[in-house]
Amino acid sequence: MTAKQVIGQAAFVGFTEFKHVYTLKTWLTGWMLRLVSQVVFFGLVGKMAGDRITAEYVLLGNVVTVMAIEATLVITTAALERFQGTYPMLVASPTNMGLVYLGRGLHWVVAGLGSSALVLALVWGLFRPDWNWRVAVFALPCLALIGISAYAYGAFLAACSLRHHKFRWLYLNFGFTLLMTFCGANVPRSFWPAPIEWFTEFLPLSHGLAAVRTLAAAGPVSEVVGQLALEICVAGLWAVLTLVFFERIAGKGRRDGSLNFTS
Amino acid sequence: MAAAAKVQWNTSIRAPEHMAIVITAPIMSVIFLSIVRYNDRDDLVANAVIGTGLFGIWFVAVDVAGGVIQNERWMSTLDLVLAAPRAFGLVVCGRILPVMLIGAFTLLESWLVATVGFGAHLSVRHPGIALAALLVTLFATACTATMLATFFVISRDTTIYQNALSYPFYILGGVVFPLSALPDWIQPAGRVVFLSWSADLLRDSLSGDEVQDVLPRLGAIAGLGALALLLGIYLIRKAAERARRTGTVSLA
Numbered sequence: 001m002t003a004k005q006v007i008g009q010a011a012f013v014g015f016t017e018f019k020h021v022y023t024l025k026t027w028l029t030g031w032m033l034r035l036v037s038q039v040v041f042f043g044l045v046g047k048m049a050g051d052r053i054t055a056e057y058v059l060l061g062n063v064v065t066v067m068a069i070e071a072t073l074v075i076t077t078a079a080l081e082r083f084q085g086t087y088p089m090l091v092a093s094p095t096n097m098g099l100v101y102l103g104r105g106l107h108w109v110v111a112g113l114g115s116s117a118l119v120l121a122l123v124w125g126l127f128r129p130d131w132n133w134r135v136a137v138f139a140l141p142c143l144a145l146i147g148i149s150a151y152a153y154g155a156f157l158a159a160c161s162l163r164h165h166k167f168r169w170l171y172l173n174f175g176f177t178l179l180m181t182f183c184g185a186n187v188p189r190s191f192w193p194a195p196i197e198w199f200t201e202f203l204p205l206s207h208g209l210a211a212v213r214t215l216a217a218a219g220p221v222s223e224v225v226g227q228l229a230l231e232i233c234v235a236g237l238w239a240v241l242t243l244v245f246f247e248r249i250a251g252k253g254r255r256d257g258s259l260n261f262t263s
Numbered sequence: 264m265a266a267a268a269k270v271q272w273n274t275s276i277r278a279p280e281h282m283a284i285v286i287t288a289p290i291m292s293v294i295f296l297s298i299v300r301y302n303d304r305d306d307l308v309a310n311a312v313i314g315t316g317l318f319g320i321w322f323v324a325v326d327v328a329g330g331v332i333q334n335e336r337w338m339s340t341l342d343l344v345l346a347a348p349r350a351f352g353l354v355v356c357g358r359i360l361p362v363m364l365i366g367a368f369t370l371l372e373s374w375l376v377a378t379v380g381f382g383a384h385l386s387v388r389h390p391g392i393a394l395a396a397l398l399v400t401l402f403a404t405a406c407t408a409t410m411l412a413t414f415f416v417i418s419r420d421t422t423i424y425q426n427a428l429s430y431p432f433y434i435l436g437g438v439v440f441p442l443s444a445l446p447d448w449i450q451p452a453g454r455v456v457f458l459s460w461s462a463d464l465l466r467d468s469l470s471g472d473e474v475q476d477v478l479p480r481l482g483a484i485a486g487l488g489a490l491a492l493l494l495g496i497y498l499i500r501k502a503a504e505r506a507r508r509t510g511t512v513s514l515a
Contacts (some may be wrong), residue, residue, distance in 0.1 A: 030423035037430035050302040177290045187301040261451040
């Protein structure tokens with residue numbers, strides 16, 4: 001099979017499974033309620049600490065972060081293969097297991113795109129922030145790119161969690177909270193010490209969020225395009241790391257017979 | 264309740280997922296403190312520290328309440344527990360109580376992040392009141408999470424409702440910002456959530472001013488908690504009866 005076919009088949013499995021995760025009712029009363037209230041919560045924290053501009057800054061940052069949070073949910077999907085007993089078969093197959101995982105959770109990117117777009121619309125309606133109309137028009141492609149880079153980052157963390165699947169929730173929570181904290185969602189990245197700010201250059205969300213902020217402030221299009229290009233580079237970096245790391249995990253698992261026996 | 268507490272303690276100290284909040288709470292603390300520091304509002308450091316602590320306490324309680332039901336269901340022991348003569352609500356409450364210590368630990372972590380990481384000076388001006396407020400809050404949290412466990416009994420996937428029961432309560436409970444930050448029409452709803460009383464009292468115990476109406480406020484927290492426990496025992500019984508009748512105890 002070609003790489004495209006592997007990713008396509010893995011994505012098909014993921015989408016089929018996803019139909020059984022939520023009903024429309026549980027998605028609205030469970031997941032969406034959480035996401036909207038999370039964004040409102042941080043918006044109110046921003047309002048308490050600063051003025052209307054601060055609140056709008058924090059609101060926009062957290063709306064966009066919704067996309068990254070949902071994309072990193074691929075970390076929980078990775079452990080499914082262990083539970084279903086299909087993990088050794090994937091390792092035994094001739095293709096790179098990382099390719100499977102790069103397709104296996106793509107439904108989270110699509111779901112995240114829907115969630116973040118809806119949250120953006122609701123927050124805009126509720127708070128009437130002073131964002132430029134361009135956000136409404138161009139948010140979707142920006143969110144999609146952020147979703148893909150956060151997904152590749154999540155797939156890398158999923159690879160790490162395979163050897164410690166009991167810690168998979170820890171990897172997930174730590175993974176997206178790191179993005180929420182340091183990638184400019186609540187305070188500018190320049191607030192952090194220089195080494196941390198430098199490191200965030202390589203994390204998903206940083207550049208995509210900067211692009212959305214530029215759109216909201218009616219900034220130059222060239223800057224938006226430049227930031228989105230950097231976000232694509234970040235996505236590529238994490239995708240390559242995922243492929244390399246999965247190969248290493250599979251190789252080690254074959255050597256020491258630990259594929260199905262790590263905690 | 265003691266037996267349930269023992270089971271949960273032995274489970275939690277071997278379950279890394281129950282300790283997740285110990286790792287994520289300091290990061291949440293960093294988020295709140297960074298917003299406060301960036302806006303030159305060091306007067307709000309107490310809000311950030313107490314907010315993170317309450318955040319952790321509530322998170323652990325809801326996480327365990329959902330986890331108890333989900334695990335019993337996976338292990339096929341939910342039917343047996345519901346068939347036992349003791350109220351299942353008491354078992355759930357007993358299992359939540361010991362993990363409240365993990366939740367309370369996040370308060371200490373948050374204080375450490377503020378003082379060591381951000382160089383903030385935060386002293387507890389009324390330690391007795393702070394300790395009493397914390398203990399009553401832990402009790403009320405366990406009781407309220409027991410009531411919310413009703414959702415988990417009737418739900419196929421508890422994770423969905425565990426997610427939904429987090430941030431709405433942080434908003435209505437005013438854990439970081441006071442209830443006055445919310446629109447007028449929603450503030451009365453916040454007063455029904457014990458967290459709003461806890462957050463106010465804990466914040467006041469850190470300030471230098473004299474704390475007013477300590478006993479009535481402690482009573483409000485304890486009263487709301489006790490009410491939630493009674494309601495929880497009743498609702499869980501009703502939900503369990505319905506599950507028995509419809510044959511959905513293990514197959515919700």
